[in-house]
Amino acid sequence: MKFKKQIFGFLDMLRFTKLVPNRRAALAAGSTEPLPKSWRTNELARRLHPGMMDVELTAVRQLAPGMQEFVFRRLDGGAFPFFRAGQYISLQGIVGESIVSRPYSIVSSPREALAGKLALGVADAGFFSGYLNREAKPGDRFRMSEPSGEFHYETLRDKPQIVCVAGGAGITPFVSMARSMAEGDEPFSMTLFYGARTEAQLAYKKELDALADKGLRTVYVLSDEEKPGFEHGFVTAELLEQYVDPREVTYFLCGPQAMYAFVAGQLAKYSLPVKAVHKDATCCPNLALDAPRTFQLTVHVRDEVFMMPAREDETLLTAMERGSIPAPNKCRAGGCGYCHSKWLGGEFCIADGRDGRREADRKFGFIHPCVTYPLSDIEIDVPASE
Ligand code: FES
Incomplete structure (x- = not known):
């Protein structure tokens, strides 16, 4: 192979001969100060992604029959990391001989978490949730994951008006979303359909009613009671049409599997794109087998x-x-x-x-x-x- 020699190539070679002395001179002129131990970017990354956190339960209160609120603080006194309203954490504890953990939607708004307080609403159902409801008390310590999950508003994907449908304890992520909207941190307007058997089983009703003048519209739907000021029955297409244009909103659903199937049936006639309906994930349950091996x-x-x-x-x-x-x-x-x-x-x-x-x-x-x-x-x- 033949190389064509060019004058500029020789000049480059001349520069190259000065490379080592130039580097030595630059090193000699450098600061003798030791390098910083940590960098601002790394500190921010640690704040946003702390991994597992040691937390202490600071308060417990009854929300509704069979459902309580648990408030936590970090043991190191720090703020909880920023999250998107609607996301969950995984709480880990030791019950008897077992190390158990469960994901729970965060009830606090992102601002409240940054102020060092993080609340969860937990229904008394299942092994760990039952333990929390019956035995956990202020002062108890747990481990908590950083917030995760895809169940949150996304400006590029979702419509400016959202409809949230909650069944029973599925209200929790929507309390966070409503609070975050009221604090001016979300760009959507929100209509919440909250279904329960009776009025007494509605958790966070006082808090949701207090957000009415901050833009939250809540429609309570009772299946087992008929009362003025409450809708009766289930969240049907006819009910949705009384409050919103069902084709012009994005849906967020959180509740039992039966509710997902029912609401999906109601929405079928609108032929909505898949991205118009988001369902919060539920834990994988035990299988119903007669004689499991x-x-x-x-x-x-x-x-x-x-x-x-x-x-x-x-x-x-x-x-x-x-x-x-x-x-x-x-x-x-x-x-x-x-x-x-x-x-x-x-x-x-x-x-x-x-x-x-x-x-x-x-x-x-x-x-x-x-x-x-x-x-x-x-x-x-x-x-x-x-
Ligand atoms: S814990 Fe999320 S995939 Fe298994």
């Missing part, structure tokens, strides 16, 4: 190996919690990927509609234990928890 679950965590029983009606994550293995998890619904683990052998099935794995994960044998049930003895490799 029990298999052996072998878990590798770094260079340690643990063995424990795993019932076929419970997820692998539940089996690990029973076995006191602190397996990482957040959403418990197959969506966040935080529990992402390597499958090493055995048969399993994944809950219907919960397989949130990427194609590459399926191909290379990764699973989400939070939505995976054993069908034989099974062996997995789990990342170490924080």
Whole structure:
């Protein structure tokens, strides 16, 4: 190969010969001050993404029969990280021999969390939530994940008017969204349809009513009571049409699966695009099996190996919690990927509609234990928890 020699190429070579002396001179002229130990960008990243936080329960109050509010502070006295109204945290505690955690929607607004206070509304249903409702008291300590989740308003995707439909304890993310809107931090206007059996079962009613003059419109829908000032029945298409133009809004739904199915049926006639309806994820439940078999679950965590029983009606994550293995998890619904683990052998099935794995994960044998049930003895490799 022939190279064409050019005069400028020789000049470059001359500059190159001065490179080393120039660098030496620059180093000699440099400051002798030690480098800073931390940088502003890193500090901000730590504030926004603190990982797991140690927290203390500071107050408990009854919201409705079978539902209480729990207020937390960080043990290090810091602010909770900024989040998007509608997101959740995962609360972790030790109950008996088990390390248990559950995701809960945040009730506080992002501003309240930045002021150091974070509240959750928890219904007395299930193992950990039942423990919280019956036994947790101020002074108790827990671990809490940083906020996560996709259930929040997105300016580019969502319409300026949103309709939120809450069923029972599903009111919690909407309290945060309504507060955030009232504080001027959200660009949407919000109509909230809040369904419960009776008026007594409406949590946060006083707080929601107080936000009426800050732009929140709340429609209470009671299924088992007829009262002036309340709608009766369920959130039907006819009811929606009385308050909004159902084709010109974005929907946010949070409540039991039966409510999702009912509201989806009501909205079907509007032929809405998929992006017009957002549903909050719910934890993957136990399967209803008459005589569930029990298999052996072998878990590798770094260079340690643990063995424990795993019932076929419970997820692998539940089996690990029973076995006191602190397996990482957040959403418990197959969506966040935080529990992402390597499958090493055995048969399993994944809950219907919960397989949130990427194609590459399926191909290379990764699973989400939070939505995976054993069908034989099974062996997995789990990342170490924080
Ligand atoms: S905990 Fe979120 S995918 Fe398993």
